[in-house]
Amino acid sequence: MASVRQPCSSFTIRVPATSANIGPGFDVVGLSLSLHLTLTVTFVPTDGPHGTPPILKYTGEGSDEVPLDPYKNLTTRVALYVLRCHGIQRFPTTLSDPSDGTTRNVQLQIAVDNEIPFGRGLGSSGAAVIAGVLLGNELGNLDLSTSRMLDFALMVERHPDNVTAALVGGFVGSYLRELDTAATEAASVPLSEVLPEYPPDAGEDWGLDPPKPPTGIGHYVRFGWSESIQAVAIVPRFELSTASARQVLPQSYSRKDLVFNLQRIAVLTTALAANPPDPELIYEAMKDRIHQPYRKELIPGLPEVTSSITPETHPGLLGICLSGAGPTILALATGGFEAIAEDARAIFKTKGIEVDWKVLHIAPGSTVQRS
Numbered sequence: 427m428a429s430v431r432q433p434c435s436s437f438t439i440r441v442p443a444t445s446a447n448i449g450p451g452f453d454v455v456g457l458s459l460s461l462h463l464t465l466t467v468t469f470v471p472t473d474g475p476h477g478t479p480p481i482l483k484y485t486g487e488g489s490d491e492v493p494l495d496p497y498k499n500l501t502t503r504v505a506l507y508v509l510r511c512h513g514i515q516r517f518p519t520t521l522s523d524p525s526d527g528t529t530r531n532v533q534l535q536i537a538v539d540n541e542i543p544f545g546r547g548l549g550s551s552g553a554a555v556i557a558g559v560l561l562g563n564e565l566g567n568l569d570l571s572t573s574r575m576l577d578f579a580l581m582v583e584r585h586p587d588n589v590t591a592a593l594v595g596g597f598v599g600s601y602l603r604e605l606d607t608a609a610t611e612a613a614s615v616p617l618s619e620v621l622p623e624y625p626p627d628a629g630e631d632w633g634l635d636p637p638k639p640p641t642g643i644g645h646y647v648r649f650g651w652s653e654s655i656q657a658v659a660i661v662p663r664f665e666l667s668t669a670s671a672r673q674v675l676p677q678s679y680s681r682k683d684l685v686f687n688l689q690r691i692a693v694l695t696t697a698l699a700a701n702p703p704d705p706e707l708i709y710e711a712m713k714d715r716i717h718q719p720y721r722k723e724l725i726p727g728l729p730e731v732t733s734s735i736t737p738e739t740h741p742g743l744l745g746i747c748l749s750g751a752g753p754t755i756l757a758l759a760t761g762g763f764e765a766i767a768e769d770a771r772a773i774f775k776t777k778g779i780e781v782d783w784k785v786l787h788i789a790p791g792s793t794v795q796r797s
């Protein structure tokens with residue numbers, strides 16, 4: 427039986443893009459950016475049969491490739507996972523009217539508008555997962571805390587940097603708690619069990635309940651951020667999946683390389699809050715030896731762009747790095763945005779790669795607006 431939700435006949439979910447790592451903070455830091463994934467959710471009264479599945483409409487980035495089947499789309503699958511963990515087996519198909527207690531059949535319509543390009547290192551999947559958690563929370567009237575929503579997101583996207591920044595907003599550092607054996611098992615179930623792709627046939631049950639997340643998996647802190655700093659995103663016109671960009675990374679690192687990154691992330695998190703920010707300190711603090719060197723084969727032009735665009739050659743630049751798993755380059759700067767982006771474009775062009783670029787600012791976290 428589908429759940430009955432009190433009428434809030436429409437609501438809007440807005441989730442920002444994110445850039446993870448910011449150089450040395452691999453799988454640790456994330457920054458929310460002013461591109462958004464927006465879901466407008468409406469319960470439309472229907473004379474159709476009870477149990478009509480939701481309709482998904484999609485505009486913007488990824489609209490030519492994203493599945494519109496609610497049992498295949500990442501956002502709606504995550505929402506259903508959250509609902510099923512709370513004993514709600516299906517998307518809502520009825521709505522009760524509190525004024526007279528009557529129940530009517532409704533169809534859920536979800537209009538998605540997306541500004542976050544897929545597979546470019548700007549947290550498109552993290553945003554889709556957070557949108558799904560927020561959608562499940564709203565549809566089930568679950569009133570989940572931020573920490574619990576993060577648990578659900580981490581069962582799907584298992585590194586915390588993008589999803590945490592997308593949920594809470596700002597420049598955020600996070601870690602995953604060491605779990606005991608039972609919780610580790612609960613958190614290690616295959617994604618296919620968390621997010622099954624096919625609904626049961628009409629009238630049938632899903633079978634086994636989905637594994638519930640352990641509580642308190644992820645913990646975070648928001649760092650300061652100097653308002654003078656903007657982010658130039660230089661976005662190559664090709665997709666690189668996070669999965670392939672993680673496959674090229676080694677299983678172990680030398681002590682020298684680990685210390686290199688630890689020294690820099692410790693300085694960077696405070697340096698980006700200082701007014702005015704110090705380019706000399708930040709440029710060096712945004713260097714990395716944990717992931718970028720291994721990803722250069724996948725992103726022709728990466729070492730040239732990050733080494734030849736410097737605060738000396740480009741006044742206003744603070745630091746430059748790979749955004750998330752790439753291929754986008756993120757330059758943090760207080761000015762000189764166009765020169766930075768156009769010079770990066772020229773370098774990529776010598777490698778046969780076209781780019782688009784945008785100046786982004788640091789965005790607030792996700793919001794849900796009920797109407």
Ligand SMILES: Nc1ncnc2c1ncn2[C@@H]1O[C@H](COP(=O)(O)OP(=O)(O)OP(=O)(O)O)[C@@H](O)[C@H]1O
Nearest residue numbers: 500544545546547548549550551554667668750751
């Ligand atoms: N709005 C969305 N709705 C449904 N699926 C999405 C959406 N956004 C992203 N996805 C899925 O996530 C995939 C991209 O995820 P991936 O982790 O490879 O890259 P990314 O999240 O854009 O980059 P990064 O994790 O490096 O920041 C897309 O190919 C698509 O399958």
Ligand SMILES: N[C@@H](CCO)C(=O)O
Nearest residue numbers: 446452453668750751
């Ligand atoms: N920290 C992750 C971010 C991508 O989602 C990575 O670099 O693989």
